[in-house]
Structure formats: structure tokens, C-alpha cells
Amino acid sequence: MDSDTMPAGREMDALVAERVMGLAWDESRCRVCGWPLATDVMQSSAGCYPGNCSLRPRPARNADEPAHYSTDIAAAWLVVKRMCSFIGVDDDLWGRFVDEMNTAHDYAISDFLSHASPLIICRCALAAFRTAT
Numbered sequence: 001m002d003s004d005t006m007p008a009g010r011e012m013d014a015l016v017a018e019r020v021m022g023l024a025w026d027e028s029r030c031r032v033c034g035w036p037l038a039t040d041v042m043q044s045s046a047g048c049y050p051g052n053c054s055l056r057p058r059p060a061r062n063a064d065e066p067a068h069y070s071t072d073i074a075a076a077w078l079v080v081k082r083m084c085s086f087i088g089v090d091d092d093l094w095g096r097f098v099d100e101m102n103t104a105h106d107y108a109i110s111d112f113l114s115h116a117s118p119l120i121i122c123r124c125a126l127a128a129f130r131t132a133t
């Protein structure tokens with residue numbers, strides 16, 4: 001599904017985590033609690049091994065789940081912060097993000113940052129990265 005029409009939700013959150021935030025899960029860590037996995041199942045009595053987390057009770061959110069970028073404004077601001085980190089590093093990428101905000105949504109950047117919804121922030125960031133290739 002195209003990120004321009006994709007609704008806010010977990011699918012978009014996963015896309016943002018991967019493409020914008022550059023997050024890839026470290027397979028040496030437990031996907032549930034995030035602690036390092038035991039490399040030898042026989043010696044895992046005090047830890048987690050693939051497919052079996054030792055944490056009880058289990059956390060409300062698995063460690064490998066993306067933040068709610070497209071529905072939570074606090075998480076969406078992490079996306080804005082990530083995009084700002086490209087200023088002076090990859091000005092083309094930053095420029096595309098600004099262009100997306102200015103043209104597609106007809107906001108001045110100052111208005112955008114105070115009025116944009118988490119979904120719009122995610123869509124603009126994804127669009128900036130999509131045209132990067």
C-alpha cells in the first residue's frame with residue numbers, strides 16, 4: 001500500500017521505523033523484553049532464548065514493536081527530530097521533507113510543526129525518503 005494513502009496504524013508505524021528511523025531489530029536480543037538472548041539454550045535458565053522470553057509478567061509492549069509514530073504526537077515528534085538531524089548532513093533529504101510539508105499540505109513550516117497530525121508527519125517523512133532513491 002502506498003504510504004500517501006495508508007491510514008494511521010501499526011503498518012505505517014512499522015514502515016516509519018524501518019525507512020525513516022532506520023531501526024532494524026538486533027536478532028541477538030529477545031523480541032519481547034529486549035535483553036540479550038542466550039546463545040546456548042542449555043545455559044539459558046536465567047535468560048531468554050529464541051522464541052521463549054523469561055520475563056514474567058510479559059511487558060505490555062514487545063521490545064521489537066515500533067512506537068506509535070502515526071497516532072501518538074509524542075512519537076511523531078521523534079520523526080520530526082530525526083528529520084531535523086539531516087539538516088547540514090543531507091540537505092536534499094531535509095529539503096524534500098520541507099517541500100512535502102509546504103506543497104502537499106499547504107502549510108508554512110512553522111504552522112506545519114504546530115498543527116500537523118502524527119499521520120501527516122509520517123506521510124511527509126516517508127515521501128522524503130521515497131524520493132531519495
Ligand SMILES: [Zn+2]
Nearest residue numbers: 030033048053
Ligand atoms: Zn525476553
